[in-house]
Structures are given as C-alpha cells and as structure tokens.
Amino acid sequence: MAISVISLRDVRRYYIVGDFIVRALDGVSVDIGKGDFTAIMGPSGSGKSTMMNLIGCLDTPTSGKVFIDGEDTAGLEEDDLAFLRSRKIGFVFQQFNLLGRISALENVMTPLLYAGVGPRERRLRAKDALERVGLKDRMMHRPNELSGGQKQRVAIARAIVNNPSILLADEPTGALDTKTGEQIMELFSDLNKEGRTVVLVTHNVEIGMACQQQIRIRDGKVEA
C-alpha cells in the first residue's frame, strides 16, 4: 500500500446541540495515499463537511485519530493547528473566499506571509503559482475585477503556493457554470498528475466520478 497522507482511525466527531448529541462522524476509518485524487461524496448532512474540517485541521476529533502526513492532530491547540494548516493544507472553497481589498498576487502571497516566508520569495513564488493556474496577466487585479473561474484559479494558486501535502477543495465547482467547472476540474486533474494529493468534497456525483477514487459518506459512516 502506498504511504498514507491522510489516515483516519475510528474517528468520531460528536456535537452537542441543545439536548441532543449529533453524531456527525461515527467511527470512520479512511486512508488516502500520496498522489491520490479522491472525492469525498455524500448528501448534505452526511458528515462530509465534518470530515473535511478534520482533514483540513480546522477541527479535531471527539475520539479516534487523525494523521495528516504522519502528524497526529488529536489534542492540538489552535496555534499548532494553524501551523499544521499553514504547512500541510491548501484550501479551495466553493465561494472562493478571496480577500477583497487586495490584489490576486497579494492574495496568493498571504499564506506564505503566515508561513514566515520573506517578502521577495513570497512575491516570486506567488507569481509562479499564478502562472501555473494560467493567470499571469491578471495578477494585479482585485477579486471583484475577475470572473468566477478566474477567482477560483486565484484560490487554487493560493492553495498550492506553499506546496502543501494536501489540496483540499470544498465543492470547488459549485459556484461555477458547467464549462468553467470542467476547466477547474481539469486543472485539479493536472495538478494531481504533477504529484499533488487532491481531496475534493462534493455532493455532485458527476464531479465525484471524475476523480480517481470515491469515498461515500452517509449518516456519519463510510458506505461500503
């Protein structure tokens, strides 16, 4: 078996809502190998967002173990989680979530700032990343001057700029038209072929099936 970049071992994540315990994830064990292109699929409320938050180091499990690139996230404080995200995870969101007041280039430079990279190198690497996603000539534009597809490309450049172990995308085509969505999927596919581990969270079967492998979640458990 290939080396696991993501490894979930009997992961449970419970929330207390009023008098109820919501079992968002209820004993999930999953391995995703280095260089895989995986879709986590499931209807809304299935627990796939919870799983994405755990993989993205935004959250820690109630019980069980989450290993990201060999590091156990259990019991980590917020600062340590932030440090882990900064090195290991590149996020791509459905609503792009670019910072509005700064240029595309500055958006892409921001993760490097948080990772402690010096200003000259930040600029260089951000330019490379934007070039990689095909936005060399839009670097100085602000997000509101870009189309949806271009925004998502900036977001992908921002996600890959720090060379993370995992590229984690949450419904990345959800806010795009079909044609632009296909182009974005192509970009993910290309990035995967370059050796990047891509995890895509979606409820869209078509998008999910475009990935190499699928993990289906329902009611907090992995479907066989």
Added chain:
Amino acid sequence: MFWENVKLALGAMKSNKMRTILSLLGIVIGVASVVAILTLGASVNASIKGSISAGGLELVTIYPTGTSKYASTFNEAFAETLKGEVSAIQEVMPVNSHNALIRNGQNSTNGNISGVQSSFAQVLGYEVEQGSFFSMEDNISKHQVVALGSELAKELFPEGDAVGKYVSIFRNQAKSYLVVAVMESKDASLNLSYNYGAYIPYNTYTSRFMSVSSVGSYIAKIKSDQDPIAASKAITSYLDDLIGSDNYSLFSPATLSEMADQITGTFSTFLAAIAAISLLVGGIGIMNIMLVSVTERTREIGVRKAIGASPSIIMGQFITEAVVLTFVGGVIGITLGTLISYLVTSAMGWGMSISVSSYLLSAGFSMAIGLFFGWYPARKASRLDPIDALNYE
C-alpha cells in the same frame, strides 16, 4: 508582518472613509484639546514670565514695612550691611521716593521724586539720553541737581533741551534744581518704573527735599553668576532672622517667575487631564468601531485562519489596525491643536511656545488607547472558531 498589518489597516480605513473619520473624531478632538491646552499653557507662561523678567530677574527690591521699632535698622548704612551679609549680592542701593509737583515755567506736573545714589543709573542699566547722571560729588555735597525721566522731561520741556535748565520742585516750598540729564525711556517692570521719575542725589533728598532718616526701599542687584532665586532666599532668611518677616516685604521677579511657572504648570496639567477624558471617550469609540469591524470581517478572519494564520497573527492584525487608527487620529489632533494654539496666541499676541513634550505625550497616549481599546476586539477576532467564521454569512 508588521508592515503588512499596517498596510492592511490603512486599506481598511480607506475602504470605509466616512466611518473612519467619524470614529476618529473622538481621538482627534481629545488630542487636539490636550495639545492646545498644553501649548497655550506654555505660551501664557512664557508671556507672564516675559513681563515679570522684563525689568531684570537680578533686581530684588526690599521695602521696610515695620513700624518705628525697626526704623533705625533701615538706614543708609544698612545697604552696605546687607551687601556684606549676603555674598550673592553685587550692590545694594537705598532709595527714597515721594511724589511732588515739578514746574518749568508754565509747565508743571506731578513726578515721582527719588533720592538715589550716583551709581543708580549704571547699576540698573538705565541709560542717559542727554547730559550725564549726577556724580558722587553731587551726592556728597548735596547739590540740587536732577535727572529727569523721559516722559517727565517731555511734559516739562515740550521743546526739548532740558539739560542745563532749572526746574522747581515743590515740597513745602519751591526749590530750584539744575537738570543735569534726561534719561532714555525704559519699560517699567513689576517693581520698578522709570519714565515719570525725577532722580536727585540721595543726600540732597534727605537734607533738602524731605527730612527723613530711614530708607524707603533698597534695590539689591544679584551678581550675574548667582541664581537670583537662591539669592532672594538668602536675603529673606537673613532679614527674617534680623527683624522678622513682618517688618519688611521683598519683591523678587525671579521668585515670582518661579511661582508663575508652578501656577500655570498646575493649571494646564489640570485642564489637560480634563481634556484627556475626551481621549478616553474617543478610545471607547475606537473599541466600538473595531468590534463592528471584527463582526463584519468574520468570514475574512475564517479564511485567514484556514490559510494558516494563527490566533496571535489575527490578534496582531486587529491590534495594529486599532493602533494605526488612533495614531492617525493623534497626528490629525496634534495638527489641529497646534493650529488652534497658533490662532489663539496670535489673536492674543502671546507668542506661541510649542511644547514638544505635549506632542510626544498625546501621540503616545493615543496609541496606548488604541492598544488598550483595540485589545478586546482583537482578542475576540483571534478566538473565532475558523469553521464558524468560514460559514458566517
């Protein structure tokens, strides 16, 4: 990281100009009033001290006020005694004065007749315009000669050329005095006035003008290398021991000037403290706007956290924003306060004394307010749960 935060802060301020201006108003008004009050205080102080010291800080006047008991102590020779007792004194001159009618032909006026020693003009730096001040010989021989103050000379001799002419001075009977000098105009100080005086030799005064044995006042000049305040204290302590503080009064411009310093200092500190309350109110305004800003940018905070910002980085971003905000407010306030001070001092003709310490104080204080009132909103931002923040609509 610091400069990126400053850049972000300026960007946030620019993107919401009206709100920025309104929320800065409190700080601006607070800083402007602190600066204006301290600057005006310093200016008033300088103006008061200017008029106190105009006659020379080194001149101390002593007036015997005692009843007959000590009248004999205050004789002409006491001037020398005092000079011998207080080493900081360069010269002590006895002076006797009385008002009298002076006449030249049809022109007559009331003048202040002073019996002074021949060194009087030179010791006080009182310049002769025409003729020459009377000599020691005039004093010893009790000659009837007079040096006229500039205004007095003008009234008695409207055509000028007073020197060499005679004036009559009335005291019980008229006596003729030869005008030997007309003095230059000299501004009055708080304890000495010159231009309406007529100066005659001390001995002439006591024997021919008015029969007195005691001395009306002593003018002591402090040595230029001595501290006039310390010297005044030395004179005071000597006289207190000798005759008690009730029997004389002492007038020292240097001591008064020091008092003026204390009074205006206390007063402007007090007013500045009141003005500082408005800085506090301004700080609360900053806190309010920062809380709004944190709520508005919840999603941005979530994104920043997702792409690797730690809580302390987020905290730093918002603290910096608050401090930049108050710093800008401080700079505008300092400018405004200086402008107000400039307008007021030029309207009052005071001459503006810029108080650099007030600038540093208010700039520092407003930034401290940013730090203090920015801390809570920034901490709130830093503690946001990234998942909640990302899903915030």
